[in-house]
Amino acid sequence: MAESVKVAYAAPECMIDQTMHYCPGCTHGIAARLVAETIDELGIRDRAIGISPVGCSVYLYDYIDCDFAQAAHGRAPAVATGLSRALPDCVVFTYQGDGDLASIGTAEIVHAASRNERMTVVFINNAVFGMTQGQSAPTTLLGQRTSTSPRGRQAKGEGYPLRVSEMLATLEGPTYVARAALGAPKYVTQAKRFMRRAFEAQVIHGGFGMLELLSSCPTYWGMTPAEAMRWLEEGMMAYYPVGEFVDRRDRETSGSVREGGEGLRVSDR
Amino acid sequence: MRFVHEGDPRYGEPELLKGNEAICEGAIWAGCRFFFGYPITPQNQIPEMMSRRMPEVGGTFLQGESELASISMVFGAAAAGARAMTSSSSPGISLMQEGISYLAGAELPCVVVNVQRGGPGLGNIAGAQSDYLQAVQSGHGDMRIPVYAPGSVQEMYDLMGEAFETADRARSPVIVLADAMLGQMAEPMQRRIDEPPPPPPKPWALTGARGRPRNLLTSLYTIPDDLEAHNREIDARYQALATEICRAAEYRTEDADVLLVAYGVASRMCQTACDLLRDRGYAAGLLRPITLRPFPAERVVQLAERARLVLAVEMSMGQLVQDVRLAVLGRCPVELLGRPGGNYSTAPDVVAQVIHLLGG
Numbered sequence: 118m119a120e121s122v123k124v125a126y127a128a129p130e131c132m133i134d135q136t137m138h139y140c141p142g143c144t145h146g147i148a149a150r151l152v153a154e155t156i157d158e159l160g161i162r163d164r165a166i167g168i169s170p171v172g173c174s175v176y177l178y179d180y181i182d183c184d185f186a187q188a189a190h191g192r193a194p195a196v197a198t199g200l201s202r203a204l205p206d207c208v209v210f211t212y213q214g215d216g217d218l219a220s221i222g223t224a225e226i227v228h229a230a231s232r233n234e235r236m237t238v239v240f241i242n243n244a245v246f247g248m249t250q251g252q253s254a255p256t257t258l259l260g261q262r263t264s265t266s267p268r269g270r271q272a273k274g275e276g277y278p279l280r281v282s283e284m285l286a287t288l289e290g291p292t293y294v295a296r297a298a299l300g301a302p303k304y305v306t307q308a309k310r311f312m313r314r315a316f317e318a319q320v321i322h323g324g325f326g327m328l329e330l331l332s333s334c335p336t337y338w339g340m341t342p343a344e345a346m347r348w349l350e351e352g353m354m355a356y357y358p359v360g361e362f363v364d365r366r367d368r369e370t371s372g373s374v375r376e377g378g379e380g381l382r383v384s385d386r
Numbered sequence: 387m388r389f390v391h392e393g394d395p396r397y398g399e400p401e402l403l404k405g406n407e408a409i410c411e412g413a414i415w416a417g418c419r420f421f422f423g424y425p426i427t428p429q430n431q432i433p434e435m436m437s438r439r440m441p442e443v444g445g446t447f448l449q450g451e452s453e454l455a456s457i458s459m460v461f462g463a464a465a466a467g468a469r470a471m472t473s474s475s476s477p478g479i480s481l482m483q484e485g486i487s488y489l490a491g492a493e494l495p496c497v498v499v500n501v502q503r504g505g506p507g508l509g510n511i512a513g514a515q516s517d518y519l520q521a522v523q524s525g526h527g528d529m530r531i532p533v534y535a536p537g538s539v540q541e542m543y544d545l546m547g548e549a550f551e552t553a554d555r556a557r558s559p560v561i562v563l564a565d566a567m568l569g570q571m572a573e574p575m576q577r578r579i580d581e582p583p584p585p586p587p588k589p590w591a592l593t594g595a596r597g598r599p600r601n602l603l604t605s606l607y608t609i610p611d612d613l614e615a616h617n618r619e620i621d622a623r624y625q626a627l628a629t630e631i632c633r634a635a636e637y638r639t640e641d642a643d644v645l646l647v648a649y650g651v652a653s654r655m656c657q658t659a660c661d662l663l664r665d666r667g668y669a670a671g672l673l674r675p676i677t678l679r680p681f682p683a684e685r686v687v688q689l690a691e692r693a694r695l696v697l698a699v700e701m702s703m704g705q706l707v708q709d710v711r712l713a714v715l716g717r718c719p720v721e722l723l724g725r726p727g728g729n730y731s732t733a734p735d736v737v738a739q740v741i742h743l744l745g746g
């Protein structure tokens with residue numbers, strides 16, 4: 118009997134077997150799994166270095182078994198830059214929420230993308246600050262209530278939700294920029310495909326790859342997990358379309374940062 | 387003219403270098419191969435020179451989009467186990483406080499050079515010492531960051547090697563606190579022609595978890611007991627080094643009963659002032675802290691014990707004097723001669739102040 122049992126679905130090898138701290142219905146867990154699956158598939162666990170940010174995303178280092186650093190709020194792309202320049206043979210990725218990347222870290226993400234810095238960025242957009250208890254983020258949708266936009270976000274005075282992927286798509290630098298949604302399975306399948314490309318932009322093409330993931334925060338959206346999944350597709354996806362905004366994986370990598378510094382010699386490590 | 391290192395076979399022929407250039411050459415000798423920085427006067431020669439020199443020595447120069455980014459890039463290269471540095475001047479150093487704290491929290495070594503200018507705010511670009519207290523209490527949180535204060539172009543060079551060594555041993559950022567005058571002035575100096583000591587092994591570095599358990603560099607410790615233990619560990623490493631790295635230079639202190647205390651460029655005026663005071667019959671001497679953290683408090687106490695006057699001379703409004711007073715603890719009067727705003731007291735100013743205070 119036992120021999121005929123086939124494993125159809127198992128945890129990724131590089132995933133640490135541990136209870137996640139995310140709230141029920143939070144899609145951070147799916148995002149973490151997609152990162153882990155991609156690391157396994159590309160066989161890069163032993164040369165992967167993750168950068169955790171500040172916010173709910175920080176604990177990714179508890180779930181993926183590779184080297185990790187934890188950066189100051191918004192500065193993960195700058196920390197990744199230092200690591201990437203020093204370790205040309207390693208694979209460097211950041212995992213940042215929208216408070217981190219789209220608010221305090223806008224300068225760092227824009228310039229890392231513009232330099233086509235050799236790194237992968239996983240950007241979790243749930244339209245709210247999670248860990249600090251649901252304040253308004255630059256990505257908060259118009260009319261959306263948060264603890265600091267109690268009347269719902271107003272365009273006048275609070276501005277419009279920031280579409281980061283589209284903004285980065287105006288740059289000549291980045292190799293790959295895409296957005297996917299952690300909603301229905303078909304979207305997750307797409308997210309997986311894009312995730313692989315965002316890593317390949319670095320691993321194969323030596324450049325900058327970013328995947329923005331629309332993610333749920335039932336806790337601070339004030340919704341049940343089921344309601345949150347519906348809102349993700351009806352509210353979030355309506356304003357933040359999924360798709361690939363930049364794909365320059367064919368481009369000559371001569372403009373990438375690989376020329377210049379030699380990085381650390383193996384003997385220095 | 388006699389050179390500090392004359393006859394020392396480890397040093398080459400004297401040459402004329404600016405202070406900011408000496409910083410670069412000292413760092414390169416020490417094996418620094420990663421420089422990240424952002425333009426600000428009066429330290430621009432450092433990134434400019436590094437943009438040329440780093441590629442020559444197989445290193446990396448990158449102009450960050452801000453000081454916040456630059457110090458975080460240093461964090462990244464330091465996390466990889468490399469010797470990395472940045473430089474800036476007062477307003478830029480304010481922005482780097484964030485990164486300095488995160489580096490300290492993640493126990494990462496690096497060197498941060500502050501070529502001080504006048505403050506607050508945009509202030510001016512004249513040499514000042516107004517960031518003393520900020521330097522000795524760098525970054526939010528409960529840790530001590532070693533601070534070196536060069537007093538000459540030669541020391542700008544020499545202290546870079548020491549700073550990198552201390553940073554690696556303390557696993558901490560180290561501040562080199564200079565000022566516009568030191569950065570811009572050219573003096574003869576000698577560079578090292580020997581090899582630097584090899585850096586200590588860095589088993590904690592992030593290099594990919596190949597054949598070893600993964601490494602994690604974080605400053606996040608959610609449980610108070612864990613964070614307390616972390617703080618104590620950082621402090622223990624600093625305390626274990628403190629006596630060894632603490633340094634001060636002295637001038638005519640053998641029999642001094644008037645003690646001047648000054649660091650950096652202010653100490654140069656004080657050295658002349660000691661000679662002028664001695665010409666007038668005052669037994670004046672100078673103590674010049676080379677490390678501001680650790681502060682050479684014990685030596686201050688020894689010298690203050692036989693002093694009738696201790697005078698702190700600084701290009702700020704009373705910052706260094708706080709450490710001097712804390713060391714002397716009322717054993718004798720400690721007075722202040724301080725000028726802010728990019729101004730400084732000349733040797734005759736110091737002389738006049740001493741004579742005035744002694745009722746002469």
Ligand code: SF4
Nearest residue numbers: 139140143173247334
């Ligand atoms: S607060 Fe929101 S983003 Fe954070 S874990 Fe909970 S549901 Fe997820």
